[in-house]
Amino acid sequence: MKKRILLGMILIIVAIQAKAQQDAQLSQYLFNGIYINPAYSGYKADLYAQSYFRSQWVGIKGAPVSYAVAADGSFKDDHVGLGLTLASDKIGAQSSFTAYFNYAYRIQIGDDENSRLSFGLAGGFVQLGLDGTKLNAIQDNDQSVPVTYQSTIVPDVNFGVFYGNNNYFFGLSATNLLAKYAGKNRESTTIAPIPQPHFYLTGGALIPLNDYDGMMLKPVVLIKDDTKGPTTIDLDAIMIMNERLSIGAFYRSSFKLYPKPALQNDLPPQGAFGALAEFFATPNIRIGYSYDHQLNALGSYTSGSHEISLGFYFGRSGNGNSSEDYSRRCYKF
Numbered sequence: 001m002k003k004r005i006l007l008g009m010i011l012i013i014v015a016i017q018a019k020a021q022q023d024a025q026l027s028q029y030l031f032n033g034i035y036i037n038p039a040y041s042g043y044k045a046d047l048y049a050q051s052y053f054r055s056q057w058v059g060i061k062g063a064p065v066s067y068a069v070a071a072d073g074s075f076k077d078d079h080v081g082l083g084l085t086l087a088s089d090k091i092g093a094q095s096s097f098t099a100y101f102n103y104a105y106r107i108q109i110g111d112d113e114n115s116r117l118s119f120g121l122a123g124g125f126v127q128l129g130l131d132g133t134k135l136n137a138i139q140d141n142d143q144s145v146p147v148t149y150q151s152t153i154v155p156d157v158n159f160g161v162f163y164g165n166n167n168y169f170f171g172l173s174a175t176n177l178l179a180k181y182a183g184k185n186r187e188s189t190t191i192a193p194i195p196q197p198h199f200y201l202t203g204g205a206l207i208p209l210n211d212y213d214g215m216m217l218k219p220v221v222l223i224k225d226d227t228k229g230p231t232t233i234d235l236d237a238i239m240i241m242n243e244r245l246s247i248g249a250f251y252r253s254s255f256k257l258y259p260k261p262a263l264q265n266d267l268p269p270q271g272a273f274g275a276l277a278e279f280f281a282t283p284n285i286r287i288g289y290s291y292d293h294q295l296n297a298l299g300s301y302t303s304g305s306h307e308i309s310l311g312f313y314f315g316r317s318g319n320g321n322s323s324e325d326y327s328r329r330c331y332k333f
Contacts, residue, residue, distance in 0.1 A: 023175060023198045023226075024066040024089040025056060027250065027290040028309050030220045030236060031278060034070050034083050034102065036200045037160035037173035039120030041102040042074035042081020044313075052309035057294070057302040062092035062134075072102065073314075079106055081118065093134035094193065100124035100158060115165040122158040126179050126195055127151060154182040154194065168205040174198065198226045204236075216240040218248070228262045230254035230270065238276075246278040252292070271295035274305075286311040 026035055032050050033040035049071040057063035072083030081104035089096045104120035132146030160173030176195040184194070204220035218238040225231040231254065238248035253271040256263065276290035288309035293299055 023195075023224075024054070024064065024068075024087065025305075026052070026054065026066075027234075027274060027276060027292060027305075027307050028052060028288050029202075029222060029234075030204065030218075030238070031286075031288050031309060032070065032311065033162070033171060033202065034072055034085060035068065035087070036175070037120060037162055037171045037202070038083070038100070038102040038122035038158050039104050039118040039160035039162035039171065039173065040081075041072040041083035041104040041120055042078070042106070043104075043116075043118065043162065043164065044072075045074050045078055047071070047073035047314040048311060049314070050309060050311040052288075052307060054305065054307040056292075056305040057298065058304060058306060059302045060298075063302070064089065064091040066090075074106075078116075080104070081106065081120070083122075085122075093131045095129040095131070096195070097127040097129075098124060098156070100156070102158075104162075109163070109165075112165060116163070118162045120158075120160040120162065120173075122160075124156055125153055126156045126176075127153045128193065128195075154179045156182070156195070160200075166206070168203070170203040171200070172202075173200045175200075196226050196228055198224065200224055214240075214242050218246075225257060228260065230263065231257040232270075236276075238278075244280040247275070248277070249273070249275050250290075268296070272305075276307075284313045286313075 029036050032048070033043070049069070051067070051069040053067040055063070055065055066087070066089045068085065068087035070083060070085040072081060074081050081102070083102035083104070085098070085100045085102065087098045100122040101124060102120060102122040104118050106116045106118040109115040109117050129149060129151045130146060131149050133149070135145050156179040157177045158173065158175045159177060160171060162171040163169060175198045177197055179195045180197060201223040202221065204218060207217040207219070209215045209217060216239075218240060220234075220236040220238065222234040222236075223231065224234075232252060233255065234250055234252045236248055236250040238246050240246045251271070251273045254269045272292045272294050274290055274292040276288065278286060278288045280286050288311070290307045292305035292307075294302065294304075
C-alpha cells in the first residue's frame with residue numbers, strides 16, 4: 001500500500017513537470033542538433049536524414065513516448081542550410097505533433113573555411129491533443145474533465161545561433177516562441193496545454209588524445225530552461241574510439257536558475273545518468289543508442305529510458321567509402 005502511495009506521489013510530480021516543460025527529452029541531441037537548434041540545419045554539409053524513437057520510464061503506464069524524423073542539407077556553396085523536422089510526443093492522455101521548415105544562413109569567420117557562424121529560423125505548426133477517453137474523473141459528470149478527444153493547432157517559430165570550427169562549438173536557441181501567444185485565445189475552448197518557450201545553451205569541444213592514434217574526447221554540455229519548470233543541465237563525455245565507433249556517458253540534473261512563481265521552492269532535484277553509443281555500419285549509415293536511469297525514487301519502478309536513432313548520409317561527392325569520408329562524418333559536431 002505504501003509503495004502505491006509513493007508511486008502515485010511520484011507520478012503527480014512527474015505530471016506537473018511534464019506539463020511545465022513540454023519539449024520532449026532527448027539524450028542524443030549531440031548527434032544531430034537540428035532537433036533543438038534550427039541554425040544547425042545543413043551543418044554536416046551532406047544531405048542527411050535521421051530518425052529517433054524514445055521510450056521514457058519503461059514500465060510505467062502513460063510514460064512519455066517520442067519519435068521524430070528530420071532531413072537537412074546545405075546549398076549555395078554551404079552558405080545556406082535547409083531542413084525539415086517532424087516530431088510526435090505522447091505522455092498519458094496528452095499528445096503533440098510538430099512540423100517545422102528550417103532555414104539557416106552561415107558566414108565564414110576569419111581565414112579558416114571550417115569556422116562558421118550560422119543563424120537559423122524555423123517556422124511551422126504544433127498540433128496539441130488531449131484524449132478525454134484516457135482520463136478518469138474523481139467525481140462523476142465532472143464538467144472540467146473532457147470525455148472526448150480535444151485538439152488544437154497553433155503556428156510556431158523557433159530561432160537559433162550556432163558557431164563551430166574543427167576544435168569546438170557553441171549554440172543558443174529558443175523554441176515555441178509563437179505558440180504560447182497564438183494559442184492564448186484558445187485556452188478557454190480546450191484544456192490541451194499550450195507549449196511554453198524553451199531555451200537551449202550548448203557547447204562542446206574535440207580534444208585529441210595524443211597517446212592514442214585516432215582517439216578523441218568530445219565533452220558536451222547542454223543547459224535547458226523554460227519559464228515554468230526546473231532548469232536542467234546535461235553533462236556528456238564522448239570517446240571517439242575510431243572512425244566508426246563512439247561511446248560515452250552523461251549525467252543530467254535539475255536546478256533552480258532563477259525564481260519562478262509556478263515552481264515550488266522545496267521541489268527536489270531530478271537527476272539521471274546514462275550511456276550512449278554511435279556506430280557507423282557503413283560510411284553512409286549511422287546507428288545510435290542511449291540508456292537513461294533515474295536517480296530519484298522513480299528509478300525503482302522503471303527499467304529506464306531507451307532511445308534509438310538511425311541516420312543516413314546522401315553523399316554529394318566521392319564514393320563515400322574512403323577513410324576521409326568516415327572521419328568527416330564521425331568527428332563532425
